[in-house]
Amino acid sequence: MVRLTPCEGGFDLALAGCALLRHRPEYPAISVASGDPRVVMVRGNFRLSDDAVTAQPLCVAEVDDAGQWTLSTADGSAKVSVALARDASRLTVAALCRHDRLTIDVTLGSDDILWGGGEQMSYLALNGRTFPIWTSEPGVGREPGTPPTDQASADGSFAGGDYWTTNYPEPTVLCSAGWALSLANADYVELDATQPGRLRINVWSGTVRIDLFEGEPADLTRQLAGRFGARPALPDWALGGAIVGLKQGAASFDRLEALIDAGAMVSGLWCEDWVGIRETSFGRRLFWDWQWNADRYPDLPARMAALKARGIRFLGYVNPYLAVDGPLYPEAAAKGYFAKCLDSDEPYAVDFGEFYAGVVDFTNPAACDWFAEDVIGQRMLDFGLDGWMADFGEYLPTDLRLHDGDPMEEHNRWPVRWAEVNARAVASRGRTGDVLWFMRAGHTGVQAHCPLLWAGDQSVDFSRHDGIGTVITAALSSGLVGNAFSHSDVGGYTSLFGNVRTPELMLRWYELGAFSPVMRTHEGNRPDDNLQIDSNAELIAGFVRWSNVHTALTPYLRHLVAEAQATGLPAQRAVFLHYPEDRETFTIQDQFLYGRDMMVAPVIEAGANMRKVYLPDGAWRHVWSGQDFAPGWHDVAAPLGEPPVFYRPDSAFAPLFARIPK
Numbered sequence: 001m002v003r004l005t006p007c008e009g010g011f012d013l014a015l016a017g018c019a020l021l022r023h024r025p026e027y028p029a030i031s032v033a034s035g036d037p038r039v040v041m042v043r044g045n046f047r048l049s050d051d052a053v054t055a056q057p058l059c060v061a062e063v064d065d066a067g068q069w070t071l072s073t074a075d076g077s078a079k080v081s082v083a084l085a086r087d088a089s090r091l092t093v094a095a096l097c098r099h100d101r102l103t104i105d106v107t108l109g110s111d112d113i114l115w116g117g118g119e120q121m122s123y124l125a126l127n128g129r130t131f132p133i134w135t136s137e138p139g140v141g142r143e144p145g146t147p148p149t150d151q152a153s154a155d156g157s158f159a160g161g162d163y164w165t166t167n168y169p170e171p172t173v174l175c176s177a178g179w180a181l182s183l184a185n186a187d188y189v190e191l192d193a194t195q196p197g198r199l200r201i202n203v204w205s206g207t208v209r210i211d212l213f214e215g216e217p218a219d220l221t222r223q224l225a226g227r228f229g230a231r232p233a234l235p236d237w238a239l240g241g242a243i244v245g246l247k248q249g250a251a252s253f254d255r256l257e258a259l260i261d262a263g264a265m266v267s268g269l270w271c272e273d274w275v276g277i278r279e280t281s282f283g284r285r286l287f288w289d290w291q292w293n294a295d296r297y298p299d300l301p302a303r304m305a306a307l308k309a310r311g312i313r314f315l316g317y318v319n320p321y322l323a324v325d326g327p328l329y330p331e332a333a334a335k336g337y338f339a340k341c342l343d344s345d346e347p348y349a350v351d352f353g354e355f356y357a358g359v360v361d362f363t364n365p366a367a368c369d370w371f372a373e374d375v376i377g378q379r380m381l382d383f384g385l386d387g388w389m390a391d392f393g394e395y396l397p398t399d400l401r402l403h404d405g406d407p408m409e410e411h412n413r414w415p416v417r418w419a420e421v422n423a424r425a426v427a428s429r430g431r432t433g434d435v436l437w438f439m440r441a442g443h444t445g446v447q448a449h450c451p452l453l454w455a456g457d458q459s460v461d462f463s464r465h466d467g468i469g470t471v472i473t474a475a476l477s478s479g480l481v482g483n484a485f486s487h488s489d490v491g492g493y494t495s496l497f498g499n500v501r502t503p504e505l506m507l508r509w510y511e512l513g514a515f516s517p518v519m520r521t522h523e524g525n526r527p528d529d530n531l532q533i534d535s536n537a538e539l540i541a542g543f544v545r546w547s548n549v550h551t552a553l554t555p556y557l558r559h560l561v562a563e564a565q566a567t568g569l570p571a572q573r574a575v576f577l578h579y580p581e582d583r584e585t586f587t588i589q590d591q592f593l594y595g596r597d598m599m600v601a602p603v604i605e606a607g608a609n610m611r612k613v614y615l616p617d618g619a620w621r622h623v624w625s626g627q628d629f630a631p632g633w634h635d636v637a638a639p640l641g642e643p644p645v646f647y648r649p650d651s652a653f654a655p656l657f658a659r660i661p662k
Contacts, residue, residue: 002088002212004069010061011069011082013091016179016214020106023071025059030071030093032058032078033101035204037188037408042157043353044137044395045165048188050204052101070096088212090184095206102208106199112177113586114193115217115574118170119442119453119478119486121470122163124574124589126173126193133169133189135394135412135441137161138456140494142465151497163465167394167456168415168442172224172481173199176576176586180220182227182481184209186413186443204408217480218569218577225447225482225568232423232451233433233565234485234517237313238387239557241267242513242547243520245489247284247527249273249296253303255534256312263544265551268436269307270520272317272389274300280354283495283525288357289326290318291379304384313386315436318376320392320418321357324349328375329358337367340401348400359396362417363410364403368424376425386435389454393418393441415441419449436518438487447482452518460492460501460524462606468492468509469604472572473589475516479570485561486572488513489522491533501531504606504640506539510546511643512602515594517557517571519550545641548661556653560595571595579616588614591644597651601636601644610637613644620646623660 003014010028013021023029033052040047055078058071069082079096093102108114114126121138123129139161141148149160171183173191183189185205192200201208213223225231244259244266246252256269276287276296287293292300304314322329322338332338338347338358349356361367380388393415398407410417419439426435438452455474459466471488478486490513491506501524513519521543524530533543560571569577573593575585591601591613599620601613613636620629622636623645636644647657 002084002214004067004082004084006063011063013084015212016177018107018109018177018179020179021104022107023061025057025061028058028071029105029107030058030080030082031055031103032080032095032099033103034099035101037204039398039408041395041397043159043351045139045158045161046134046136047158048132048134050101055099091210091212093208093210098206100204100206102203102205104201104208106181106201108175108197108199109177110197112175114173114175114199115477115480116170116173116180117191117477118172118481119166119168119455119474119483121166121455121474122465124473124476125587126191128194129163130194131164131169131191133171133191133412135167135169135415135443136165137394138165138167138466140459140466140496141463143463148459148463148466148497148499161466167440168446168453168478169412170442170444170481171201172444174217174220174480176217176580178214178216180213180224182211182213182224182444184211184444186409188408188412216580217574218580221480221482221570221577222568224480225484228445228448228482231447231482231484231564231568232449234451234561235434235436236558237267237311238436238518239267239561240554241265241551242543243268243270243315243518244533245270245272245520245522247271247273247277247523250298259534259540259543262540263548265547266312268313268315268387270315270387270389271297274316278355282353284527286317287326288319288321288323288355289328290375291328292383301384308386313436314384315387315389316380316385317389317391318380319390320360320362320371320421321350321352321395322360324356324358332358332360332367332370335366335370337361337364337370342399342401348397350395350397359400361403362414362421363405367403368417368421372421372425372428376422377428381425381429381431381435388437390418390422390437390439393439412443415439415443416445416449419446423449438518442478442483451485453478453483453486454520455486455488457493458488459494459499460505460530461499462505462604466494467604468505468512468602469590471512472592472602472604475570475572476574476589476592479572480574482568484564484568484570485517486570487516487518487520489524490520491522491524491530493522493524495524495526495530500529503531503538506531506533507542507640508603508643510542514546514550515553515598515600515602515645517560519547545661552656552660555656556595559653563595575614575616582616584614585616597648597653598657599646603638603643609639610635611644612636615646619649621649622646623657624662626658
């Protein structure tokens with residue numbers, strides 16, 4: 001039970017039998033400050049700093065007859081109210097003297113493990129590090145001191161990123177001691193777990209609202225998912241085959257037919273270039289005007305209809321910006337639907353790298369209506385698209401004027417507003433659960449709207465912080481906070497500085513994609529420089545085989561979709577969700593439970609033909625050999641085409657798993 005009780009001149013807040021907050025005159029758990037923030041953005045890459053002036057310690061604690069606590073300094077120059085909701089589900093801490101920074105120190109046990117932070121790419125366990133919560137571009141390489149990262153940042157853009165940069169941060173933390181807390185704030189937050197025995201939460205706000213939960217990890221995940229209501233379901237059509245990503249204009253259809261003729265199982269054709277292309281030094285970009293480009297895709301309506309008659313859906317692309325040189329831009333500008341410059345009523349233009357775009361202002365209800373109805377509704381859904389990548393959402397600058405609200409507070413909320421616009425458009429056509437759209441950006445609340453995450457723009461390699469392995473960590477971390485379904489660009493996306501795909505990378509990513517809820521390929525930012533799924537006979541054969549494996553699992557995927565709808569549990573699960581007493585599972589981030597009954601350990605190191613796999617309590621059967629394995633650590637053979645995958649022999653789906661194409 002949650003309790004807020006007086007103790008030794010202060011108070012204790014107990015949750016799940018743990019004293020999370022221990023406020024004392026000599027070591028206060030809550031402090032306040034006044035900040036002076038600085039925010040620098042270059043093409044979606046951010047650096048934030050603050051010259052905060054901390055108030056004197058809040059050493060006086062008083063409680064009134066209604067149970068309302070007030071903390072203050074000895075001279076009364078700083079005061080804070082602390083209130084626990086009647087049902088003990090939310091703690092609210094508010095500065096009463098115009099301070100705009102709050103710091104809360106949560107007490108941890110000596111062996112507590114923390115998870116959360118939204119979608120994290122580098123680390124599943126948060127212990128020992130600080131995680132800024134600010135949605136941004138993740139970066140290239142994400143490891144300062146290495147060539148890709150340093151090269152990407154050489155122009156002063158910080159485009160190389162770091163371990164904590166992510167499209168989807170969230171101020172939610174789960175603890176192995178049996179509790180979770182989730183801030184309702186959209187402000188900038190730092191989760192500082194660098195000191196043993198303490199989680200320090202720094203918030204750039206004078207008010208903090210913290211939702212409290214207790215239970216085993218799986219129960220916490222269920223509760224966090226329930227916080228946002230029912231999750232959108234994945235369309236059934238998307239489960240039975242791969243979605244092929246091609247962007248070669250009309251020639252994409254011929255390439256698709258060749259793959260189908262070779263035996264590939266295909267549920268969709270994704271052509272992000274349906275709007276046209278723009279060649280830049282970064283690579284092949286899209287023309288940001290969200291309507292059919294008939295020059296690049298002649299007869300597209302007829303082609304989409306013909307594919308759909310065969311059970312293959314057509315998907316496109318959209319994002320919440322409009323290129324200044326596109327035909328939709330003047331229409332939106334004339335209606336006043338863009339965010340404005342600080343010193344004029346001119347639309348604010350964002351530099352996206354060799355072109356500029358306006359920011360559709362989603363704090364303006366009329367702009368939301370227009371984008372949902374006129375852009376997505378009419379130009380995409382009514383036109384015949386059955387899905388799309390809903391890209392970006394992370395770029396909202398802080399030096400602009402919005403129709404309503406402070407950009408500093410709206411920045412993290414922007415992906416959620418973007419998700420709401422997409423969900424509203426789909427619902428307006430009565431097609432929720434039939435249209436497949438997916439996002440990379442997020443923050444608290446996106447779970448209620450977005451049916452599918454994708455892990456962003458990984459490098460086309462095996463690198464530790466930006467390669468294939470990061471999509472596993474992304475799926476596990478985002479799944480803990482109520483996102484049921486995640487997937488990735490099969491083959492990766494970012495190819496810079498001579499880094500290109502190898503056949504091994506492609507084949508290993510096929511293996512990972514086949515055990516994801518949606519298997520979708522991508523040609524990447526420089527398709528002409530990189531191998532594609534149809535570049536040679538080996539890659540075609542590999543794609544055919546793994547698309548058939550993905551399709552063979554369709555009945556199990558339907559089960560996982562239904563389970564997610566009912567319980568909030570994700571399809572790809574951190575092992576500790578079902579084994580909370582097994583501490584060995586607490587930091588495993590390179591393998592996952594696929595539902596409860598499968599264990600998948602993708603190969604994510606170049607040249608590896610064996611890998612260590614941990615099998616928790618119970619019996620496990622190797623998919624490819626049929627051999628039974630006992631619990632514990634094992635060195636498992638993993639040649640190309642046989643990633644370590646196991647299933648429970650007593651599962652109701654065991655006969656299905658035994659028939660997976662070998």
